Amino acid sequence: MASVNYKAEGTVFDIQRFSIHDGPGIRTIVFLKGCPLSCLWCCNPESQKLAPVVMFQQSQCISCGKCLRACKVGAISLDTPGLIDRQKCVGCGECASVCPTGALVLKGEKMTVEQVVQILKKDATIYRKSGGGITLSGGEPMVQWEFATELLKACKSQGWHTAIETTGYGSEQAVESVFPFIDLALLDIKSMNSQTHKNVTGVTNELIHKNAVRIAQLTKTVIRVPTIPTINAFDEEFLRIAEFAKTLQGVDTVHVLPYHTLGENKYNLLGKEYSMGYEIKPLPPEEAAKFQQIVQNQGLRCVVGG
Numbered sequence: 001m002a003s004v005n006y007k008a009e010g011t012v013f014d015i016q017r018f019s020i021h022d023g024p025g026i027r028t029i030v031f032l033k034g035c036p037l038s039c040l041w042c043c044n045p046e047s048q049k050l051a052p053v054v055m056f057q058q059s060q061c062i063s064c065g066k067c068l069r070a071c072k073v074g075a076i077s078l079d080t081p082g083l084i085d086r087q088k089c090v091g092c093g094e095c096a097s098v099c100p101t102g103a104l105v106l107k108g109e110k111m112t113v114e115q116v117v118q119i120l121k122k123d124a125t126i127y128r129k130s131g132g133g134i135t136l137s138g139g140e141p142m143v144q145w146e147f148a149t150e151l152l153k154a155c156k157s158q159g160w161h162t163a164i165e166t167t168g169y170g171s172e173q174a175v176e177s178v179f180p181f182i183d184l185a186l187l188d189i190k191s192m193n194s195q196t197h198k199n200v201t202g203v204t205n206e207l208i209h210k211n212a213v214r215i216a217q218l219t220k221t222v223i224r225v226p227t228i229p230t231i232n233a234f235d236e237e238f239l240r241i242a243e244f245a246k247t248l249q250g251v252d253t254v255h256v257l258p259y260h261t262l263g264e265n266k267y268n269l270l271g272k273e274y275s276m277g278y279e280i281k282p283l284p285p286e287e288a289a290k291f292q293q294i295v296q297n298q299g300l301r302c303v304v305g306g
């Protein structure tokens with residue numbers, strides 16, 4: 001059994017227990033901060049920066065001014081739209097710690113492997129009975145690959161099933177370190193067209209495709225396609241994705257993930273623009289079914305949702 005550094009520290013922005021998505025059985029999802037991509041439709045925009053960020057919910061603010069006095073860098077003014085000058089804010093979280101109503105919430109805190117494992121242990125019986133386990137998500141877990149590796153080693157030493165939601169974007173060192181401790185990789189392929197990929201995620205797709213080959217060699221892999229009208233919801237795109245998926249060792253399943261707008265409000269809370277635009281509508285079910293058929297015609301299993 002590989003030795004574990006339980007003192008290794010990472011920045012975690014959420015831990016969700018009792019999830020029935022993102023892998024088999026009942027799971028705990030550990031969300032790690034930091035992502036090299038900035039997808040226009042990202043439903044976890046608070047994850048993108050590695051550093052902690054504060055979210056502000058105007059409707060819960062009673063204008064008590066406590067945050068204003070707590071902020072050491074003068075980033076808060078009750079006259080500022082969205083309360084916080086994001087250029088000045090250093091993400092210290094002092095404001096959130098004094099806010100009496102929960103209008104301010106800090107997303108991201110340093111945790112050790114030991115601290116995360118203590119939380120995960122609460123549900124160890126549920127993992128065993130349901131065939132579940134833990135899923136690393138983000139952000140992109142490979143951004144904090146050293147922490148992710150230690151956490152995964154700790155989970156494997158407990159005998160827990162491990163999964164990861166990944167963009168596939170990471171260094172060779174990160175891939176070789178993390179994936180030997182993963183039982184199931186849920187790997188996003190967003191567009192086979194590299195220029196489109198860059199336009200909508202900020203990065204080209206070559207590294208992702210190279211890593212996909214290696215990830216599929218190292219662990220059971222499912223390809224997931226966030227399916228966005230006007231960006232990749234096209235027959236030709238799905239045909240190319242299915243053809244690529246077939247070349248990956250052991251890959252037999254593709255998930256079509258219909259676009260939704262659930263993360264939209266978080267952009268307001270972070271004082272950010274929702275650059276997707278509000279005119280893009282969720283993917284109609286009949287469109288999803290058509291893409292499912294295209295993938296199935298290539299001899300792969302295809303699930304809508306997943």
Ligand code: SF4
Nearest residue numbers: 071089090092093095
């Ligand atoms: S997180 Fe820190 S720096 Fe940012 S507004 Fe709050 S107190 Fe000020």
Ligand code: SF4
Nearest residue numbers: 061062064065067099
């Ligand atoms: S401490 Fe909370 S409730 Fe008070 S002004 Fe700041 S955000 Fe509003």
